[in-house]
Amino acid sequence: MERRNIEPSSEKAQSIESTLSSPHDAGLPGRAVAQNEGNVSRESRLLMRGETVIARTGLILASIVLVAMFSNGWLTYQAQRDAVSAARRQQVMAVESLLWQSAEIMLAQDEVSAVRRLLSDAGRTYNLKRCRIVLPDNGIIASSEPSQINLHKLPATWSDGPMEAGPNTANEMLVTLSHPLRIAGRGSARLDLFAPVDYPLRMFLETQGGVGAIGAAALVSLLLVYRNMRWRLRAMGAIREALLALSHGEVSMAALTVGPDLGPEAVAWNDLLLEKDKLSTLVVVGATRDPVNDRRVNKGDLDAAFDAMSQGLVLINEKLEAKFVNGAAAVFLQARREEMVGHGVANFIKYKPVLTAIEGIAAGTVRKRMTIEVKQGGENGTGVLKFSIRPVRREDSAAAMVIIEDVTQQRVADESRNAFVAQATHELRTPLTNIRLYVETAIEEGEANPAVRTNALNVINQEARRLESIVTEMLSVSEIEAGCFKLNRAEVRLDALFTELAADYEAQSRDKGIQLKMNLPPKLPAIKGDRDKINVALHNLLGNALKYTMAKGHVAVNVSIDKSSLTVEIVDSGIGISAEDQKHIFDKFYRAKDPRVGKIVGTGLGLTLAREVVRLHGGEITVDSQIDKGSRFTLTLPIAVEAV
């Protein structure tokens, strides 16, 4: 019975598994089968373990009861039997003593029949197996069993041979006693007694019956307790398993739920799990909803509107604490909003003049609007911030409003515009001065000296052309700025273009002592494009090459053509461009930081224009340069494919 419970037959084990797995499957249909099986087998294993623990305990208890019962029975039995056999022996010895004394006297007086009666009575009364008087010649004169008597009359005398007394033994089954008789005037004889020791089983049963009944009752109650506990422990085992899984980080409800048919504990456990699951879901939902609520509910329309402003807004009360800060202000002041609201304004506005202005306005001593520009640098973001501080008056409190604007780009643009205007003025003034001077010379000396006049007119012509090109460049840049820089596409004959380019710069290179070399392929195709603008781009590149190459240097224009593109390399041995400057040379108004560049006139627009032109044609300009070694500008233009 016990064994069967501990190790259920495979059929039973299967039924337990199915009991366990079915509620899971029913409750959670989406659960993976493999996982299910794994869990169930684990659960049922643990369930078995839970059962085994109680079953083993029960078995041990039952064995202890049984062993106690048996040993008690055995010891009692031993003790009782010893006591019984000792008492029997005493009894038999007393009977024997009585018998031999009586027999000696009686036989001496030849009262055989009395002796026989005595023995017979003794045998019957004391339950003796054998009780006889034996003569030396083995003649039995008297016995408890009359059939054994073979001497009917006591002889008058007999050979008085040595009468050996038989062994006096006593064991659990039989007491054997033998006593020699000396019959006066006749001879010697012997009294033999065999007395079986009867062990009364009834007595044992009477003494042990109570103990046995108690043991049996204990076993039965143990069995009942076990049967009862077994159900409880199934649930406990499953819950224990779930707890262990939980402590190992299992969070899936499916893995933690136990079969509800395992008892009220299992149902309670499942309820607990559900509760916990709901709570954690609520916590998660709450955590995610809070910020949303904060944003959506706590934020009024006005606050939202202020946050949508690109200007920073800070409202400051008379205690110089920030009452309201919008998002942009937090960005500009590089602080967190929650660290700003309700805190002293000096914690996040570090600029002394701004603070002074705020103090004045908040205290009510200054009524006018104040504007302060602060240039900030360092890690916290560089830029120019414009603080406008104005008073906000209400009856109950005085306050200041600070509006912060990021005017960095405007300032940068102003600076470059100013630089451009200064540069342009310089660029325009130089040819104008030359023109004025040569006009004066022509007026004063031209009449008399035609050579001087011709020279003067040439210079004037040249300078006028230079002026024209400067103005064109500026116009182009403003067109690029406005985004309306457009191409006038037509056929461009490349051979003519390069021939003119060479002719335009021949004189300049010769004057400066620079070797200008044109490496043109034998045949150049015609491409679609804006001739004037391509010409401007090439002029700017070649002009720069000659401008930034010292005397005795050389400049080469290498033109190559393949199926899809035209590549023009303009290589010089000039002053070169540093790596840092290379990143910016195509930016508008940018001029290299090299002091040698500063001495040479230029607008910082030529390369911007050149690249814009080439890009509009679908090409690109790249630069490769080393300081003091020279530069290589590579211009690529697509030819086969119509440029976008």
Add this chain to the structure above:
Amino acid sequence: MDIQTQRQGAITIIRPQGPLCGQDADQVKTAIIEASGASLGRIVLDLEAIPFVDSRGLEALVEVTEEMSEGGQALKLCAANKTVREVLELTQLSGLFEHFEDVGSAARSFL
């Protein structure tokens, strides 16, 4: 992923090279947020060298522009190709950004 940054005046132009997807999206997001912090939000994301974006790329862009919207700004995108523009239109996320033809016009918008 190679991310080029360039200054134009006071504006930082961020130019990621390659598709905006997977792990690269996070890298670009980090780069934008860093640059944004350093230049008080004066940044332009140049999409010229981005052939396409995936969901993570979009997510990164949306996260950045939402963060910037806290400060009353929006992420300025420029030179997006047709594919990227279509993705933004189809996902109806286009309205979260400011779009410009090229870097120049994006930079001018800060004036």
